Amino acid sequence: MTSVLSVQNLAKSFGGVQAVKDVSFDLAKGELLAFIGPNGAGKTTTFNMLNGQLKANSGSVKFNGEEIIGREPRDVWKMGVGRTFQITATFGTMTVLENVQTALMSYHRNLFSLFGKSSKHHVDDALALLDLVGLESQSHRACNVMAYGDLKRLELAIALANDPKLLLMDEPAAGMAPLERIGLMQLTADIVKERNISVLFTEHDMDVVFAHAHRIIVLNRGELIAEGTPEEVRNNERVQEVYLGGGSTFKDEED
């Protein structure tokens, strides 16, 4: 198994608060890796460092052997990393189709062209992506009137536009109905298999995590406290302590 993403000693502090301390892990090709931990564990902070949105204080993140730290998100994307956001970030004044077209135009370096009509660009590719996430029938709806769950799917379609080798998904199923969640994760799992890409995702819904993740990493207070298969993590004492000691169970962690 070759490592797609290799994170070494990643750290970040805000003011005096150490949000992420010395986190290291690897992600293999074709792997679906979950990132879990209580609120404030540093999941999103880590995520944001992985795609360049936040500058790390120290550490290294290698994607297929190339250093990511120090690059802008747009450059990380060009290396083949797609991402979705915890709070959906889509283009509100565009239609669903146009959202995906814009991502495709960016991928194909068309965006500085003053000529031609956007609506004619990459229509088939965009529709194919929408079909993949089950939004084809809504392709002409305005993005700002879409249901939240559908926006999450749209983000996935956008993130796939550059044919990424790695997908970073920050709480992809948050705000969705339970059935929808399972559907989305199943979809993600299929994509991983079909396209042979790697996915790193965070999630609060432990059912989702334990049902789909190949491997799980547990963060607490910025530190990596456990790593392993779902089974290993479930039985890990420190994990039990963090979650149960806090007076909550995995089941109650939902937002």
Place this chain on the structure above:
Amino acid sequence: MGFILAQALTGLSNAAALFLVASGLSIIFGVTRIVNFAHGSFYMLGAYIAYTTMSMLPGIIGFWASVAITGVAVGLIGVVVELVVLRQVYKAPELFQLVATFGVILVVQDLALLTWGPEDLIGSRAPGLESVVYIMGEAIPEYDLAIIALTPVVLFAIWYLFNRTRWGILVRAATEDREMVGALGVNQSWLFTGVFFLGSLLAGVGGAIQLPKGGADLLMDFSILSAVFVVVVIGGMGSIPGAFIAALIISELNVFGVQLLHQSTLVLMFVVMALVLIVRPWGLLGKPEKPGQHGQVGELARPIAIMPTRGKWLFAAMLVLLALLPVLDDSFLLVLMADIIIFSLFATSLHFLMGPGGMVSFGHAAYFGGGAYAAALSVKYMGAPMEIAIMIAPLIAGCLAIIIGWFCVRLSGVYLAMLTLAFAQVLWSIVFQWGEVTGGDDGILGIWPSEWASDGVVFYYLVLVVGSAGILLIRHVLHSPFGYGVRAGRDSFVRSEAIGINVKLMQWMAFAFAGALAGLAGGLYVFAKGSIFPDEMEIARSFDALIMVLLGGVKTLSGPFVGASTFTLLQDWLSRFEYWRLVLGSMIILLVILFPQGLVGFARDKFGRLINVRGEDHA
């Protein structure tokens, strides 16, 4: 040494009025997020009202009582403006309130003229403080010392109000988090009204206390406005101590600038403002704005669509009508329509920046005037024929926009807008000051069309063809990949960056594009008028374009054309009558209240399908 001290004290006393007016504006902006263009009018009203009350109340007590009465009176006028005008449009798209405050300026100008007459009024001296004291051999007016002492008192009073009273704490909370304060059950609208009272009161007091050093005249409103904007921006929008420090800096700079760099008086403060914004984008003591919200408050703009067939027919029909206009054989109508087409192009270029680009420019006249001057200078110095000059205009304006845009795109929101204003003013003062080359305010004369186009009808067709080509080009670009890239950057910065779009670069290019098209409009304009003067770069010209865009509706594509036509026609029609500013101002206010989404926005909501609409926007 004595001289330096004397100058420093003069600067301090000048800072007093500036600080009062600026702090009022800053408070209003900080809480309501309204950039109140009418703030200068409150200052002017303060001067006039104080003049009247001071002439009725004699003596020392009368003088200071007049200052207090004036403050309250202007504060109440502010409340009326807030209640009658602004409260109606808080929910309108951001910056739309600008248009309303612009209407207020016009109304106040004519009301002041009606009430106090055209002649300048010279304020009486402050009783008991008429003389000078000698400090290190230099004569210092007593009144200067009095207001120097007064300023920190006012600063402390404002600080106390905001930090030690329940009302002030609520207002500050509202500044931080409007929703939260609303959720706590505080009636926000009365908080806003109170803030308006306070802000206007401070402007009124500012107008009153400068009376013994000057007077009241009808040009005061605009002449203080730019200085006040500069102070508020340098200090940081919403920061009172910032306004205080900035007022001191600007006043002292002016005072010593007079001595050291005689000719610098026009440009100095704008240079300082530009420098401060480049180094500290949110002013000295300001806080960063929350990103990504500009031009997008309230309902989001709808997806744009390729014009439906019916719209295309409508557009074609309008072009045919315009092309048939010369049949009427009315040369004035052609001149008027040429103006409208030119301003439509100008407004459309600003709209590209404001709407799809999400960047508000308060200094768009820089490119309009820049293009016009580029054309005029190329005729004057290189003997360029009209055809070439009109092509040079967008090129040079585009280059100007590239330079200005490079600095501006690092900022966002109101700060970006203010930086564009600063650059436009710097450019204006260069043109104004550099008489040897630009002719200064005597302008460049005799820039008339080539022989073949000198006939009114031919020139009209030239404007029609070039102007509508420019407008169609902007429209086309909106639908092009570049247009989508620009809109993507406005809609979501993080998403754009996450899919490989360099948002700042996109914005920068949008600046260049919009600037070039505004320059094209300027190039046409100079040949339509035969001459060019620095006026065309002034704030007023930038405001015109803003009003046109907002009046038409910033979230629509045909808004700029409708706005430009409405504004130009209204102004042309009304200016025949004596108190036209009163009528125009009232009409603008009325339009703002009736059509908060702009004229086209309103028409679209009402009659939908004719203009750019797509099936199910309101789902």
Place this chain on the structure above:
Amino acid sequence: MLKSFTKLAVAASLTASLGLAAAPGYADTIKIGDINSYKRLPAHTIPYKNGALLAIEEINKAGGINGNKLELVSRDDQGKPGEAIKIAEELFSRDGVAMISGSLFSHVGLALASYAGQKKRVYLAAEPLADALVWAKGNKYTFRLRPSTWMQASMLAEQAAKNPAKRWATIAPNYAYGKDAVHAFKTVLKSMRPDVEFVTEQWPGLFKIDAGAEVQAIQASKPEAIYNVTFGGDLAKFVREGKLRGLFKGKLTVGLLTGEPEYLDPLKGEAPVGWLVTGYPWYSIKTAAHDKFRNAYQARWNDYPRIGSLVGYNTMLTIAATLKKTKSLKADDLVAAMEGLSVSSPSGDFSLRAIDHQSTMGAYVGTTALKDGKGIMVDWKYLDGAKYLPSDAEVRKMRPAN
């Protein structure tokens, strides 16, 4: 207060009846287009309009022009040159005016002059002072009535040369008029008195003066005399700060236009005393022609005349004289009639020079004084403009051919 409410009501009803206001044209009416900045600087332009209207009424009462009625179509240019051009086009093409007149701001005047030259339509500039209007940028179709910056500055320089003061300071608003006025004064004074030196030049922004600082700065250069070009609110602030800080004590101060009622009267009891100024002493001009004008003006408008009133009145007299001289309303015929035209006016006779189209109307030069808490001009004399105009040869050098 009540009065202003009445005014308001009048304004409101006026605006309400706007749509109906368009008057039918008479076949025997000659229309004159009038463009001025009625909103930007009303203190100057409204007296101008009143003077012009008075003249029109008198002319019509006396039987009009060759039996035709004269009508003035007034429009506000908002102080914007571009706007003025548009209005000029409308006046000529829609209202059918024979010629246009007016304007106060130099840049608006220059724009209209350029328009007149291009479209071959006659423009009589009333008040703009820019020298370029008839010289460097002059053209066949443009005439100017009021004595220009150069003329008035030379009149003052000639008087100032008699004073022993050698160290001069100048203060002028930082724009073309201010620069021209300083340049003209310096040139003429230097030519008469090579020994004078100019120790400082202050350039406050127009209507943005920082008077305290300017006064200190002038003070610091220790001048013996001061040449002032500021006006309006700037002048008021300058005078007040200057007096307070003792700037004018023991110094000759020369003020361009300072004696004009528009600028002197708002100063009331604080008007400067002993300044050498150009202006308009309407209260003490004792000629029959001027008495008649003053009385008629006061009767008609219930107000006293300003310099603008006189210029407005003279402008219409000039137009009437032109129209009496030629029956044709064609531009070239009008120009031919205007070149060398002589006009009798309340301020004396003047003519329009054929060589540069500048009128020889002069100006009043005198000393300021206080009387009954008001500034006035005393010891004044009327200087004929013809003596302060360049020779034909010099004009030919400055003025473009045609």
